[in-house]
Amino acid sequence: MLGKLSSTVQRFVSTSCRSEGLFKIHPTVIKAISERQPVLALESTIITHGMPYPQNLSTAREVEDIVRAEGATPATVGILEGTVHVGLSSDELEFLARSESTHKVSRRDLPYVISKGLSGGTTVSGTMIAAHKAGIPIFVTGGIGGVHRDGENTLDISADLTELGRTPIAVVSAGIKSILDIGRTLEFLETQGVCVATYGESKSFPAFFSRQSGYTSPYHVTNAKEAADLIVVFNFTAGTLSLGLQSGLLLAVPIPEEHAAAGQQIEEAIQAAVTEARQKGISGRDVTPFILQRVNELTKGQSLRANIALIHNNAKVGSQIACALSEHMKKCEDYPKGGRRTQEMKNQNLKHKTIVIGGVNVDFIAKGTTKEFVFGQTNPGSVCQSFGGVGRNIADCLSRLDHNILFISAIGTDSHSEAVLNYCKHMDTGAVARLQVQRTATYCAVITESGELSLGLGDMDIHQQITEKYVSKYEEKLSSASLVVLDGNVPVSTIDYVCSLAKKSSVPVWYEPTDADKACKPFLSDSWKALTHTSPNLAELCTMNRTLCLPTPEVLPSSLVEVLSCAAALSRPLLEYLQCVVVTLGALGVLVCGEHQAGTVGLQPRKHKRRGRLCAVYYPALPVCPEETVNVSGAGDSLAGGMMAGILQGKDTDTCVRMGLLAARLSLFSPHPISPALTADAICPERAYTQPWPKPTCMWMES
Template identity: 35%
Template sequence: MASVGYSGSSIRFRRLQPAFNLASHRFLSSDNRFLKVSEEVREALRSKSRPVVALETTIYTHGFPYPDNVALASRLESLVRVGGGVPATIGVLDGVARVGMDAEEIIRLTASAGKKDTLKVSRRDLSYICGLGAAGKRYNGGTTVAGTMVLAHLAGIKVFATGGLGGVHRGAENSMDISADLTELGRTPVTVISSGCKSFLDIPRTLEYLETEGVGVATFADGREGSVDFPAFWSRDSGSRSPTTIQDEQEAAAIIHAHHALSFSSGLLLANPIPADASVARSDIDGIIEDAIREATSAGASGKDNTPFILAKIKELTGGKSVVANRALIEGNVKRGTLVAKELLNLEKMEQASDTFAVPAWPSTLKSMVAPTLPEATSNAADVAASEGLGKPIATPKADIVVAGALAIDFSCDYAPLPGAIDQIAPQLHTSNPSIITQTLGGVAHNIAKAAHYMGASVRLCSAVGDDLSGRAAVAQLSSEGLQTGGIKVLDASTGQRTAQYVAINDAHKDLTLAMADMSIIEQPDTWNSDRLAHLQAASPKWVIVDANWDSTNLHAWLTAAKSLGALTAFEPVSTAKSIRLFHGYSPTSAPTSSKYRPTSTILTFPNQIVDLMTPNNHELHALHTSARSLGLFDSPSWWSTIDSLGLPSSGSRTALSYLTSPALVNEGIPQMSIQLLPLVPCILTKLGPRGVLLTQLLPAGDERLYGPDDAPYVLGRDRTGSETVGGLYMRLFEPEEVMGPGKVVSVNGVGDTFLGALVAGLVHGAGEREGRRRVENCVGLAQRAARLSLGSKEAVSPELVRLGRSARGI
């Protein structure tokens, strides 16, 4: 398939490789009951924001016992994240194949290790276990190298790090016992990074078989000159020379990149020798292996039972030394795999940049065709910006709320099937679909700002647009909406930055099927370096709301600047993939405090956190919790001190949590994760869709809610340690006043943004005031009503919020 790219006066053809095959594209575009790819993995692959590394799970279900396997799983995922990547742990849970598992799912799978209904899943077993799952027999399964490769490829993942590869068993000329890992490498284009194959296999015949399958095999030389041995799992040398060698991750990435560019359908095997300090000498291990093989033969262990039997026997005969070596080598492989995936991503980005082509200036006759629903902007962006004070000394009106984040042109494509269409709900792939397409001004920060503005707050939006048609229209539209535009930075055309755009493809019920977002304009580290503090000082806001479309550096800079001026801060996570930007480089005790900061409200009184309030959905809460744990934020003395101050019973709070929320939410771990995140963000409102909103917050020492009868049902714990700051824990589930069915829902776009904008506007105007105190719990119902209005509106933020805001303010 070729595409035509316009470049000056020439026409250039470039061959495009599909990112996924038909099966995976079908999944990513709609639900698939047999395969689930986590949103974090999908987002990383789609946006190319972080490298993704696949991890197998037979090592947890059939290798390490519980709970050692839980610790190993957490360790390996942490190694990927510390290296800047996204771990995609792959396995089967309840009969559904998973690519990317959250903490709760990993714990469930590892806890099933050793059980009869926990299967070892290769390619041949995937249809069986998933099919039976659909029929009601829901097995769990750890995927082998072959099974992991299949699922990784379906999701579009190119790099897979594991311990050791299967291979040709000794005596295979009679038994025909050859691992499916080898044939999978011959037909699936995934790169496997392992410490060679297991030492008890026939390594020379394994290498011959891989050559027959057309699999490229190379070993990391790590500075060694000349040819080197193919490793033998526990030993760095096997006595068999590696077909080729590579020196480092850059060379490995270049090979993988060329492999995919040439459209080969086979995989690559990159052998990473076990670290020298963990290696077992061949002379020591060979005799033990011979004994283990003899016992396996005597016991009749063959096929998929052969390898687990031999590994268990080697562990016994080495007194557990093989397990220590096993852990060291897989950790080394995961670290190296992450570095390789990162280098590969850099190469792909470089090629993508070289393939972009300049778009000629839009003829004036096309302007109305491009932006038919936005006001026509006849002046250029610099003129519009100048008219709003941009580029001049900052002297703009004060604002109750500053919102910093994404401003984008939104395209909403609602599937409108023709009579007799095969699918009356979901759009079809690989073809044009009839739809109703609307274009509006959007972006998370814009929607939050618009909601707060409609509710009656004075709002200043800080974002960036390109000097392009979309940017001009955006500035003009903001002005017509009555929002302050002095905080919109127009980037010069020479920067090559484009105004952000978001395309949502919805099914016939208006539920999101697929979305594409280009927010790169505000992901540049230096977009706002010099002007941030000046804009905040000019506005002198009570609240600063920041969305996660910023990169981590800009995100923390906005929040830190806001706290230095004494403002309260709110964080909107945006998505599971972007939400974790909050905790990269996060240090809750290092945020500056200000002499101006007088916590006169009982909403939040913990100034050392850079975020006072956040509004994740349940998926984003999972991602934030996993990120905080993997980064070690739950290990600090200050975290433990806060948790101890909550006064929770040592016997556990499951019954109390179930009473305050619901057994279903407790089973999902939502209230538990909220509590564990409180030392980092002291007020969390988790959006649960039709189930409502869960408020979890720290109460300051001496707060009247700790003693008042009206609040007593929601106080889960009270301090018994004598803390001077933390008084206890408040938790409350706010169920919706009305659950809107599909026929009443017009659009889901912007609903979460509306909730946060209305909530903070309510706090600013005292809608949550009680006894002179503005409380977040008294504003949740108002924010829910605002969100419901947006659900029933074709606009991302319903204009009906104006009336709601007036009513809340008693106007």
């Protein structure tokens, strides 16, 4: 996973994530692997054979949500119509959960199921094979198979054990199912060369529903870092730091104590179910499903609840190990054989991200088809759904312009969240938390025939969950980012934390204030002094000044000359600390305020204190026919995103602003805030706009 893609993944990347041969890897998984981000494989027999519908579907989605919340990308493995899928969409998960004719697919079953075009859930061994081919080194399950009771006579031994002996994957489970012969299973794993360790403080080997099996693990690790250290040394290629053993590793995670209390009752039910299965002559692969169903019936659902709890816990632990492994392997990649890692290499490895922290919205845009609205009755118009949120828009814009971004945000676990993630597959959404009992933010905009906003309504409480505690998980990335972008939806405490960290690390911060009410947030303390860029409109700029107890006009000016004069005057106090204030003026264009450099304003982050005179440069908007305007909601975000892209590429100021104006123009023509037609070529000033560019006007500011 980390550093060098497997040949399978390389083929998928080169074919734009289309399936090739027998495998199909989900685009989000490919992206995470290619960027050396943590990925966690998940099996699917729990969906197809482990639980009844709809608990199987809700549990599968909950597990994926836990993985995302911990900062990793989930890659649920399953077989759909003869193709092995590594990473499933929401619809594909539901297909497996609802299907009544799926197969349980282990190593031996793969050729038949694939050749016949059938569908199925992958067992531990089937998932290990798929994950290893995709380049994913760690996978989570409930419990592994083992040597069946009386296995010394029947030779009934799960393929999971032999797969662990020949496939270098770390398997995180709750130990071995207690219906099996645990002692003989541990002996068989030793014969296969499988390293077995209990996770946590105890050395006792767990038995699925019970924290103790009566057997002791050969080894134990106390935390995610120790587990990652073990994985790296045991069987992963990392130069001289790995033994390169081509066998698997089993990490046994005890069920949480609060759910282990019912273990004795469940164990008694298991013994009764085992006896009943023997009396009925049930054998082979039919034993486990029968016993699990009978145990659930005998315990009146208590075993199912405990099963779900341990799977949730395994997913959390597995994700934390995947994250620790990701960081470990990135560091290992920087060590030349026999030499020390240089600071230059460290900086190159870490300073690779633009980080955007802000909101995600599902937008409903209602556009009237008459010149004026009549309130109190239904007006003719059209309604369409799109995906917005200032943070999401800027992250979307930068992603489409080929920039490597990390987007930090929060969504719910409702249908809106599924739609958002599906639409944003081209972005890195691995840091978007999916929260239970929370609604994904929604926004409804009513716009006039000419495209102007008439009324907006927002349900955005979830943005308050983008907390300092959650964002601090990415502190190392924040400290080494090329640029951090904050939008005004983020809580004040989070803004203060990010600004403080950025100031210590000399990381440039762009603040997009979102609206006039939220523009004040960094200015409630000294946090604003850590900002380098901000992009308010005139009303938001007034709020910033007012928060600093500076005079502001009671009524905003309307004529261009007065607007420019007012914007320049309000920007002047902020430039004592900020490098640049980009005042968005809607249909009038943009005013860029800052230190004079080469006939315009210097946009590139500077390392020295301001030396030159201050000026404001006005760039008129590009002409757009009102009839062509579809949606104005994303024009400002597109302008900011286009300018950021130019700055990150080291472009001159004129080019940066023109890139922003072209991106804004594209947005006006699209029902989406960020046009799907946005590309680097589409905003290249030399190629994308053949008319003469409006000449910018420079105004000097008073000292």
